[in-house]
Amino acid sequence: MAEYLLIESRDPFESNDVGYYYELARGLSEAGNQVTLLLIQNAVLASRPSAQAPQLRALVSTGIKILADDFALQERGITKLLDGIQIAPIDVVVDHLEAGHKILWH
Amino acid sequence: MPQKTITIALMDPPYESENLTTAFRLLDVMARRGHNINVFAYEGASALAFAKQAPHPNPVHGKNVAEENHPTTKDQITALLALAAKNGGKVDWVNCGMCVDERGVGEFVADTRRGSPADFHSFCEASDNVLVIPTK
Numbered sequence: 619m620a621e622y623l624l625i626e627s628r629d630p631f632e633s634n635d636v637g638y639y640y641e642l643a644r645g646l647s648e649a650g651n652q653v654t655l656l657l658i659q660n661a662v663l664a665s666r667p668s669a670q671a672p673q674l675r676a677l678v679s680t681g682i683k684i685l686a687d688d689f690a691l692q693e694r695g696i697t698k699l700l701d702g703i704q705i706a707p708i709d710v711v712v713d714h715l716e717a718g719h720k721i722l723w724h
Numbered sequence: 725m726p727q728k729t730i731t732i733a734l735m736d737p738p739y740e741s742e743n744l745t746t747a748f749r750l751l752d753v754m755a756r757r758g759h760n761i762n763v764f765a766y767e768g769a770s771a772l773a774f775a776k777q778a779p780h781p782n783p784v785h786g787k788n789v790a791e792e793n794h795p796t797t798k799d800q801i802t803a804l805l806a807l808a809a810k811n812g813g814k815v816d817w818v819n820c821g822m823c824v825d826e827r828g829v830g831e832f833v834a835d836t837r838r839g840s841p842a843d844f845h846s847f848c849e850a851s852d853n854v855l856v857i858p859t860k
Contacts, residue, residue, distance in 0.1 A: 627742075627746070712750060721853070
């Protein structure tokens with residue numbers, strides 16, 4: 619079992635590729651890996667409870683840890699998140715780098 | 725946490741993408757933790773360390789250069805190198821040679837250097853971990 623950090627920088631309304639990235643997270647998790655999905659930059663727009671982002675909602679409670687970058691949220695005035703998504707500092711990326719986890723950026 | 729060696733590849737040009745804001749935030753954390761940092765500045769990112777970048781005024785808002793306080797990436801890189809050194813780490817910042825030649829940005833701030841993708845390969849082999857931040 620490997621540990622993955624998947625960093626998503628785009629919002630799903632900007633690019634259909636985002637859906638594939640969510641599916642990559644799901645696939646890695648279902649294959650027995652430990653997966654963290656970090657939403658940064660415009661990707662945090664999908665974390666709002668009012669956002670029409672069913673593919674992200676479907677990842678909640680699947681065992682994938684979903685985080686949203688605190689700075690990106692603050693920049694965009696987002697204070698409420700979907701249940702199951704946690705606010706995190708950018709330091710979390712360095713934590714994963716230090717631990718030798720596999721890190722992908724989209 | 726013991727000192728690590730981490731390689732970051734950047735591709736975005738200065739003043740365009742939020743990717744670089746995030747990248748500099750990451751580099752700041754790494755420098756504060758005292759890690760050794762390798763940066764391979766590829767494609768548009770090869771202009772990040774260009775020494776002739778200059779801050780500008782904002783005549784629309786009636787601000788002079790000092791009041792506008794426009795940040796330049798060359799100054800951010802200089803500050804990054806100083807921060808890493810202060811915390812016991814070092815930064816090896818390599819600017820892709822072909823990329824800088826194409827763009828005419830071959831004059832770099834101090835303690836950054838010219839290189840090639842072969843340096844990125846060497847960085848990867850010698851690092852504890854690697855993060856590639858691609859363009860969109």
